[in-house]
Amino acid sequence: MTKFTAWIKTIIFYEILVGMKATLSHLLHYKPITLQYPHEKRTLPDSYRGMLALLRYDDGTEKCVGCDLCEAACPSRVIKVFSAEVPGEPTKRYAKEYYMDMTRCLFCGLCVDACPVDALGMTREFEWAVYDKRQLRLNKEQLLAIGDRSYPVREKRLEFQHPNVAFFNVAFKGLPEKES
């Protein structure tokens, strides 16, 4: 009997008919999963690893202290930091020049993890196609601008976040008065 049904199924192309029923049911219950990309865009998750950006504190000063750890962490040598002393404050350093060659970046996020002062962030921007690839070598001002438009809520300076911790950076000017 099973042999007979198998034979009948071969005769009437049973498997092919099952497949054609499946495609027809998709046609009749048409529910596209397509998103018409340039017209409508996906909601990206918060953890999306997009364009890199340099961040600022809420008083407008740069977070970056020029420690070069991001440059050391970067696996594809995207980042180039030229560190220098802050003029007039001999113990404090900052990034005098900061370059990112985004043609090489693989968006691993290691530089963000490596940064001790959270000066780097990853944004949800990804539409960075340009006609000239030299436009993808970004300097400090461009990276700060990306950070400004992607992170509207800025952090306070570290010393204002926790007023009771000891300050190691003794040369810092304008410290808040300790409540005695």
Added chain:
Amino acid sequence: MTEVGIKLVFSLTQIAVVLGIVLLTVMILTLAERKVLGWMQDRMGPMEVGPYGVLQPIADGLKLFFKEDIVPAGANKFLFSLAPILALVPALIGFAVIPFGPNKTIELFGYQFQPFVISDINIGILYILAFTSIGAYGIILGGWASNSKYSLLGGLRSAAQVISYELNVGLAIVGVLLLAGSLSLVKITEAQAGGFWHWYVFAFPFPQIFAFVVYVISSVAETNRLPFDLPEAESELVAGFFTEYSGMRFAFFFLAEYANMILVSCIAAALFLGGWNAPYPGTLLPESLAWVEGVMWFTVKVYFFLFLFFWLRATLPRLRYDQLMRFGWKVMLPIALGNILVTSIAAYLFPR
């Protein structure tokens, strides 16, 4: 005006109208194929050009028209230019004997004309078979003249495949011809009038259902459509025989493929599904408007077959080459031959 002049003008008008309708249908098909395939695969198909992408065929046509026409180095220029024409002309020329509507005559300037068939010759179906075989030459020569190994392999595959499946198409049709007793498509269609039980798929002495299945499968193979698209297998041969073609020559091959699809659909509708005959006896509309109903039923049947082409393409993967040959020679051919045997016995026992 002389008789010849009037008849010539009428025929030329007819040819222009039929050619226009066929090319328009090709345009609709290119869009419909992408749309139907998209819907079956939970996609949208073309959406950008015009509302819901309806102007996509025009954009495609313009693009093909303005593309550079490249002749590869080392190609045989004469055959390379000839091949697309050899593919396209037989595909279009077959429409000369297809009856699109009821077989009635109208009188114009005192002469009799058949408005729905360009030329009702008494060997209609043989004529179509002969010319579609010439279409295979276009593919083979195009593959050979390109001076490219992929094109050559595509052409060779096409030669073997088209010859194998032409045979099955011819043998599947023989059963119908035995029952109808004529090779003229108009006479065959007229013999199926009066309800769907008179159509040759279900007709009395011996239903041609096996011949119908053989014909549909073989015609899919003959037009090089999926799942039998081995001559142009993208994943194996880049694009098969038209790998090296571009611009208008590529467009000719493209047109030929779709015109062939329409042609085999028309033959299937005329031979097996009663052509312009409605599935109920007679017509619903009054006598003067009966042709509208006839043309409508013919169009519905043809479009059903064209939809079947897309449906098969969306469902089935490509066959392996040995499977294709085994299926053609060891399965389809015996079925077609057995069908001829049984049909002739039935036609002998129950003469019309």
